Amino acid sequence: MSAKTNYTTNKEIDWFWRGQSFTAPATLYYGLMTATKGLRGNSTAYSVNDTIGLTANDGNLHVYMCTTAGTSASSQGSLYPGVKNEVITDGTAVFTEQYNNFKAASTGTTNEVSGGAYARVGVTASLANFAGTQGSGTTTTSTGTSATTSNNSSITFPTPTANWGSIVGIGVWDAATSGNLLTWSLLTIPKTVNNGDPAPYFPAAAFTYQEDN
Numbered sequence: 691m692s693a694k695t696n697y698t699t700n701k702e703i704d705w706f707w708r709g710q711s712f713t714a715p716a717t718l719y720y721g722l723m724t725a726t727k728g729l730r731g732n733s734t735a736y737s738v739n740d741t742i743g744l745t746a747n748d749g750n751l752h753v754y755m756c757t758t759a760g761t762s763a764s765s766q767g768s769l770y771p772g773v774k775n776e777v778i779t780d781g782t783a784v785f786t787e788q789y790n791n792f793k794a795a796s797t798g799t800t801n802e803v804s805g806g807a808y809a810r811v812g813v814t815a816s817l818a819n820f821a822g823t824q825g826s827g828t829t830t831t832s833t834g835t836s837a838t839t840s841n842n843s844s845i846t847f848p849t850p851t852a853n854w855g856s857i858v859g860i861g862v863w864d865a866a867t868s869g870n871l872l873t874w875s876l877l878t879i880p881k882t883v884n885n886g887d888p889a890p891y892f893p894a895a896a897f898t899y900q901e902d903n
Contacts, residue, residue, distance in 0.1 A: 692862075692875040692899045695795045715864040718872070719810040720845050720897070722803045722883075722890070723859035725753055729880060734762045736783045739798055743858040743880050746772025751876045753858055755791070755799060758784035792859075795871040800861060806852025806885065810866055811845050818842065826895040837901040846891040854883040857890070860897065873899060 694702075705712035727736065730744040736756040744766065746752045752772055760782030763769065769780055774789040791799035813819050817829050819842050824834030827842055861874040875897075883890055 692873045692897075693789075693793065694873050695871050696793050697795060697870050698872045714815060715872075717812045717814050719812050719863045719866055719869070720847075720892075721810040721861050721863055722808070722847065722854070722857050723861055723874070724801050724803055724855040725858050725880075726801055728856040728882075730754075730762065730766060730780075732762060732766070733764050733781070736760065736762065736785075741788070741799060741801060742785070743856060743876075744770060746770040748772030751858060751878065751880060753788045753792075753799065753876065754778065754785035755788055756783055757786045760784065792874055800859075800871060800874065802861070803854045803857070803883075806850045806854055807848045808850065808854060809848055810863060811847055812866060813841065813845065821895070838898055840895045840898040841892065842894055844891050844893050845897060846889055849889040850883055850885055850887055852885050857881045857883055860892070 701712055704710040725741045725743040727740045727742050730742045737759050738756055740756040742754055743751055744754065747768055747770060750772055752770070762783055763781035770778055774787060776787045778785050788799045817831065820839045821842055822828040822830055822832040822834060823836045823838060824832065826840050829842065857877065858880050859874055859876040862872045863869040864872055881890070
């Protein structure tokens with residue numbers, strides 16, 4: 691984890707390089723993202739704007755959007771290299787990898803869970819709640835060289851009272867509802883969350899954020 695949206699990058703540049711005032715959010719809100727059609731299926735009909743999750747040839751989970759309606763091939767095989775923004779013909783359907791749309795915080799791509807008692811989880815931005823760059827679990831001003839922070843305590847979502855679908859990613863917003871998506875990450879392994887399942891959670895240090903350095 692993780693990647694910044696264009697919104698976050700623009701705010702940082704205007705603040706650091708262009709002298710514009712910027713007030714960081716006092717609370718960061720974690721949310722869960724789904725693919726509208728879950729994981730890719732063999733010989734499955736897809737419509738334009740359907741999104742799917744799949745593990746590509748690079749070994750990582752990716753989200754793709756259907757840009758030409760059709761039916762997927764009988765096997766995924768090696769169809770998907772896992773290159774950012776690639777366009778893949780899968781059977782008679784065409785899919786586009788969604789990295790750029792995540793950066794743009796495109797609503798059609800960042801499909802957030804809704805209903806079934808779902809709610810974003812707010813965590814106060816503080817030294818106590820997020821680790822310094824010197825190591826996970828630290829609570830003092832950053833002095834390290836990793837350019838990385840992580841959550842110092844568990845991030846626990848409500849217990850689902852309806853099916854939440856196939857969870858493919860986690861995002862951080864600046865508001866409890868709506869607001870601006872600041873950063874996101876796709877999961878290593880997608881997780882299907884159904885009605886009555888235990889409350890989904892990310893243990894301490896499971897959510898990491900690294901600045902390019």
